[in-house]
Amino acid sequence: xxxxxxxxxxxxxxxxxxxxxxxxxxxxxxxxxxxxxxxxxxxxxxxxxxxxxxxxxxxxxxxxxxxxxxxxxxxxxxxxxxxxxxxxxxxxxxxxxxxxxxxxxxxxxxxxxxxxxxxxxxxxxxxxxxxxxxxxxxxxxxxxxxxxxxxxxxxxxxxxxxxxxxxxxxxxxxxxxxxxxxxxxxxxxxxxxxxxxxxxxxxxxxxxxxxxxxxxxxxxxxxxxxxxxxxxxxxxxxxxxxxxxxxxxxxxxxxxxxxxxxxxxxxxxxxxxxxxxxxxxxxxxxxxxxxxxxxxxxxxxxxxxxxxxxxxxxxxxxxxxxxxxxxxxxxxxxxxxxxxxxxxxxxxxxxxxxxxxxxxxxxxxxxxxxxxxxxxxxxxxxxxxxxxxxx
Amino acid sequence: xxxxxxxxxxxxxxxxxxxxxxxxxxxxxxxxxxxxxxxxxxxxxxxxxxxxxxxxxxxxxxxxxxxxxxxxxxxxxxxxxxxxxxxxxxxxxxxxxxxxxxxxxxxxxxxxxxxxxxxxxxxxxxxxxxxxxxxxxxxxxxxxxxxxxxxxxxxxxxxxxxxxxxxxxxxxxxxxxxxxxxxxxxxxxxxxxxxxxxxxxxxxxxxxxxxxxxxxxxxxxxxxxxxxxxxxxxxxxxxxxxxxxxxxxxxxxxxxxxxxxxxxxxxxxxxxxxxxxxxxxxxxxxxxxxxxxxxxxxxxxxxxxxxxxxxxxxxxxxxxxxxxxxxxxxxxxxxxxxxxxxxxxxxxxxxxxxxxxxxxxxxxxxxxxxxxxxxxxxxxxxxxxxxxxxx
Numbered sequence: 001x002x003x004x005x006x007x008x009x010x011x012x013x014x015x016x017x018x019x020x021x022x023x024x025x026x027x028x029x030x031x032x033x034x035x036x037x038x039x040x041x042x043x044x045x046x047x048x049x050x051x052x053x054x055x056x057x058x059x060x061x062x063x064x065x066x067x068x069x070x071x072x073x074x075x076x077x078x079x080x081x082x083x084x085x086x087x088x089x090x091x092x093x094x095x096x097x098x099x100x101x102x103x104x105x106x107x108x109x110x111x112x113x114x115x116x117x118x119x120x121x122x123x124x125x126x127x128x129x130x131x132x133x134x135x136x137x138x139x140x141x142x143x144x145x146x147x148x149x150x151x152x153x154x155x156x157x158x159x160x161x162x163x164x165x166x167x168x169x170x171x172x173x174x175x176x177x178x179x180x181x182x183x184x185x186x187x188x189x190x191x192x193x194x195x196x197x198x199x200x201x202x203x204x205x206x207x208x209x210x211x212x213x214x215x216x217x218x219x220x221x222x223x224x225x226x227x228x229x230x231x232x233x234x235x236x237x238x239x240x241x242x243x244x245x246x247x248x249x250x251x252x253x254x255x256x257x258x259x260x261x262x263x264x265x266x267x268x269x270x271x272x273x274x275x276x277x278x279x280x281x282x283x284x285x286x287x288x289x290x291x292x293x294x295x296x297x298x299x300x301x302x303x304x305x306x307x308x309x310x311x312x313x314x315x316x317x318x319x320x321x322x323x324x325x326x327x328x329x330x331x332x333x334x335x336x337x338x339x340x341x342x343x344x345x346x347x348x349x350x351x352x353x354x355x356x357x358x359x360x361x362x363x364x365x366x367x368x369x370x371x372x373x374x375x376x377x378x379x380x381x382x383x384x385x386x387x388x389x390x391x
Numbered sequence: 392x393x394x395x396x397x398x399x400x401x402x403x404x405x406x407x408x409x410x411x412x413x414x415x416x417x418x419x420x421x422x423x424x425x426x427x428x429x430x431x432x433x434x435x436x437x438x439x440x441x442x443x444x445x446x447x448x449x450x451x452x453x454x455x456x457x458x459x460x461x462x463x464x465x466x467x468x469x470x471x472x473x474x475x476x477x478x479x480x481x482x483x484x485x486x487x488x489x490x491x492x493x494x495x496x497x498x499x500x501x502x503x504x505x506x507x508x509x510x511x512x513x514x515x516x517x518x519x520x521x522x523x524x525x526x527x528x529x530x531x532x533x534x535x536x537x538x539x540x541x542x543x544x545x546x547x548x549x550x551x552x553x554x555x556x557x558x559x560x561x562x563x564x565x566x567x568x569x570x571x572x573x574x575x576x577x578x579x580x581x582x583x584x585x586x587x588x589x590x591x592x593x594x595x596x597x598x599x600x601x602x603x604x605x606x607x608x609x610x611x612x613x614x615x616x617x618x619x620x621x622x623x624x625x626x627x628x629x630x631x632x633x634x635x636x637x638x639x640x641x642x643x644x645x646x647x648x649x650x651x652x653x654x655x656x657x658x659x660x661x662x663x664x665x666x667x668x669x670x671x672x673x674x675x676x677x678x679x680x681x682x683x684x685x686x687x688x689x690x691x692x693x694x695x696x697x698x699x700x701x702x703x704x705x706x707x708x709x710x711x712x713x714x715x716x717x718x719x720x721x722x723x724x725x726x727x728x729x730x731x732x733x734x735x736x737x738x739x740x741x742x743x744x745x746x747x748x749x750x751x752x753x754x755x756x757x758x759x760x761x762x763x764x765x766x767x768x769x770x771x772x773x774x775x776x777x778x779x780x781x782x
Contacts, residue, residue: 002569002581015596027569045618046597047604054600105742124740127717133641135699137622141633142701144709148551149540155624156631156703158614159550160539161594170561175739177568178393178418182744184572190393191742198738201720203552205406206437207706209445212721212733213438217707223549227436231528233546240547242532250524308526310533312547315598316608318535326518329592330603342603347589348566349515351496351582353573 001028001353006180008032009086010063011070013040015136015162016120016196017092018059019169024088024176025062026346026355032082032371033063036070037389039364052338052361060361061333061343066372067365067391074390076102081375083111087183088176090118094133095125105191115189116179118172124195134196139164143200148207151222164196171199229275230254230286233312239295243286244308248272257305258289335360365391392419392744397571399423400477401454402461404431406527406553407511407587408483409450410560415479415567416453417737417746423473423762424454427461428780430755443729443752451752452724452734457763458756458782465781467493472766474502478574479567481509485524486516496582506580507570509563515586525587530555534591539598542613559590620666621645621677624703630686634677635699639663648696649680726751756782 006029010021018033018040025031033040046055069075080103083089089108091098098119099105108115119125122134123142132138140146140158150157171194179190201208207218223232225244230251233240245251248271255263263269263285268278275282290298295311302309313321319330329345346355368391372382385391397420401412409424409431416422424431437446460466471494474480480499482489489510490496499506510516513525514533523529531537531549541548562585570581592599598609601617614623616635621642624631636642639662646654654660654676659669666673681689686702693700704712710721720736737746759782763773776782 002573004573019596023565027565047601049604054604055597058596058600123714124718127714129694129714132694132701133697133699135635135637137616137635138633138699138701141624141703142709142712142714144704144706145552146633146703147705150548150551151541151545154542154545155614157541157548159554160541160611161536161598162596163550163554163594166594166596167558167561170558170565171738174414174418174561174565174568175741177565177572179741179744181568181572181575182393182395184575188743190744193740194738195718197714198718198720198736198740201709201715202735202738203554203557204706204709204735205410205449205553205557206446207552208710208735209449210438211706211710213440213445217705220551223546225528233532242529242537244526244528246526303520303523306524308524308529310523310529312532312537313535314538314608315535315595315602318533318592318595319599319602321533323514323518323520323533323588324592327515327586327589329589344593344595344599345589347562347585347593349584349589350566350570352579353570353581 003027003029003177006030006088007086008088008090009082010034011089011091011093012120013092014042015059016165016169017090018042019166020120020172020176021063021090022059022061023169023173028353031063032367033060033065033362034068034079035065035364037067039067043364050338052335052341054341054343057335057341057361058343061357062359063362064359064367064371065362065365066368069390070101072388072390074385074388078372078375078390079103080111083108083115086112086115087180088116088118090120090172090176092120095119095121095130109189113189114183114187116176116183116192117190118176118192118194120168120172121193121195123197125193136162136165136196139196139200143197144204145200148218148220150220152220154220156220164200167203168194168196168199224279227276228272229279230282232283234287234290236290236295236298237293240312241290241295241298242310242312243290243302246308250307251275253305254286254302254307257301257307258286260285260289331357333357333360394418394420394568397421397479398477399479399481400473401425402480402482402484403511404483405433406450407556407560408481409433410557411511411563411567412454412481413450413452414560414564417739420479422454423758424451424456424753425459425470426456426755428458430458434755441729443726443732445732445734448724448726448732448752449734452748453750454753455750455758455762456753456756457759460781461492463779463781465776465779469763469766469781470494471502474499474506477503477506478571479507479509481511481563481567483511486510486512486521500580504580505574505578507567507574507583508580509567509583509585511559511563512584512586514588516584527553527556527587530587530591534588535595536591539609539611541611543611545611547611555587555591558594559585559587562590615670618667619663620670621673623674625678625681627681627686627689628684631703632681632686632689633701633703634693637699641698642666644696645677645693645698648692648698649677651676651680722748724748724751
């Protein structure tokens with residue numbers, strides 16, 4: 001596997017950090033999840049089935065678990081010994097907390113010069129908001145994302161998904177993997193950082209660049225596209241269809257398949273800019289045609305004609321869709337003691353070295369003994385640590 | 392830099408692929424953008440200033456450009472020679488197109504056994520929809536994302552950002568970097584693939600796991616959080632504030648700072664589940680308090696008390712926010728011949744080996760001569776290729 005032999009010490013909890021380390025684990029890294037004595041709070045969140053949180057199971061596959069109280073001196077000592085044997089450490093404490101626990105960057109690199117450290121936080125470790133408590137929703141609001149999500153007449157809207165947590169986790173996994181590549185070649189470690197807010201700001205993409213170039217603040221566009229028409233959701237005989245012909249060539253195919261080839265030469269509709277200026281009219285013409293047949297009919301007919309279109313799936317539909325199933329984006333994983341757990345599949349596909357679930361999500365502290373034995377703690381020493389509440 | 396010395400051959404255009412290769416370039420890779428004779432269509436999209444598209448400038452920084460007609464035999468021959476000298480090739484043609492151009496996977500690895508190839512497409516290269524035209528909006532609809540984005544009473548809503556393009560670009564950059572790490576150690580290349588739809592399905596996160604465990608299809612929740620209250624946007628004296636106390640501890644801090652400590656022990660509001668059951672009531676109580684002061688007052692007061700909250704920034708506000716500026720999330724880059732271009736900064740921060748703009752976005756074919764000279768084409772040979780329309 002891509003990251004076989006990369007040892008990751010994972011001090012993160014809840015979502016963004018565990019998503020990052022799940023990605024590293026899916027790519028083959030050996031991830032050791034360090035949990036406070038009560039365990040990651042996600043173990044108790046979301047729907048619980050046979051004693052296991054599906055949310056926890058999904059985001060902690062391909063990890064081992066060790067329980068460790070980092071507030072106790074022996075806990076810190078064990079952490080130091082683990083750092084000496086690790087390639088990567090990921091944490092999502094607030095900025096400064098790790099240093100106050102006794103692990104400032106210089107000590108980390110004394111313990112392991114090639115260590116790649118990655119912090120995930122809300123706003124970055126420099127600047128006036130660095131000490132603020134972070135949360136996905138706040139990053140969505142502060143980053144500008146919510147100002148362009150929603151309908152023009154409605155209020156700014158958060159994403160239905162915890163998108164800033166997930167995007168930060170993806171960036172962190174990339175920053176770590178790139179830094180490990182460099183560390184392998186130079187022996188030099190790195191201190192990397194990703195924030196929920198910066199990640200979402202970077203997603204503003206052409207929204208930001210158009211603002212920079214024009215000075216015009218974009219409105220919430222709902223399902224309209226700022227520079228394309230027709231575009232959006234249209235009612236069919238039995239549901240709705242998403243339609244998105246991105247340019248004049250695609251519009252020409254649409255006009256042909258709808259039986260209105262004359263639209264291509266109509267001055268009101270012949271060009272993208274004309275159609276955007278006459279959005280309501282062209283939407284009405286296209287909508288009138290689409291309402292006459294079913295969603296299935298149009299999805300097949302339009303795609304056969306090369307016009308991008310598709311159904312608007314609810315969450316149940318997604319996991320019955322033949323393409324999603326063919327792509328194995330849903331998997332059933334055996335969890336000894338908890339039955340079978342359904343979870344999301346792997347979006348990164350590799351021909352030779354495919355991602356797989358080598359380990360189901362661990363029970364709390366399931367690997368504490370094997371890890372400590374590896375560090376030289378014998379049965380008696382481990383019993384003492386357990387009694388003292390360190391592990 | 393992390394990816395110094397990694398040579399990337401970039402056959403992609405528009406957004407998802409160029410975003411992926413921008414990330415690789417930001418991390419230090421040497422990215423050669425191969426453009427069809429007319430150039431990447433994004434050169435002509437979005438707001439144009441001094442002859443340069445800000446959209447193009449942002450997503451093509453840290454790349455060189457070579458113009459190459461891959462439909463011509465000499466163009467294909469030059470591509471084969473470039474592949475022999477590359478570590479990575481990224482493409483976002485429809486599945487099968489690259490093979491039909493004469494470059495099936497086996498030939499790519501004959502030319503360069505250690506080559507990491509990454510395809511970015513709409514639905515994956517296997518399954519019933521593999522040949523459908525892809526587009527960000529369709530992936531947002533098909534993946535289930537739109538079904539949870541929007542208000543409960545409104546229709547399914549696309550994201551205000553091209554989120555499926557961007558997420559796929561991030562996954563592709565991670566898949567490539569991890570595969571390069573393996574190729575460096577084993578000499579073995581890889582064929583990787585990421586689709587817009589699979590990337591968005593993987594973002595369903597706890598929405599999907601809760602559905603798998605409970606069978607309940609989640610509604611669009613607007614700005615409410617399915618399992619937390621109070622949560623959302625609240626009017627202030629002069630605007631709106633985003634408020635998100637994630638659990639009882641944070642709610643206790645909120646109750647104290649609002650001057651209503653009795654709420655903590657009220658059976659209607661004392662626990663998260665009680666507050667979710669009485670969402671309208673608790674929102675009314677909290678909203679009444681928040682309306683009495685300005686957004687600035689509450690953002691400071693609540694954060695000082697440790698309650699996650701923030702302003703809802705429009706796109707103009709974002710780039711005036713002191714934290715965003717302190718984090719250098721907006722940059723002014725000199726583009727010789729086009730003046731200064733404002734663009735988004737780097738969300739991945741590194742203490743030792745920071746991302747930077749080593750090269751502004753290239754003019755079309757700006758580096759064709761230096762690349763061809765490196766392959767041994769002399770002045771006369773290059774003049775002949777130019778005359779034949781190959782470059």
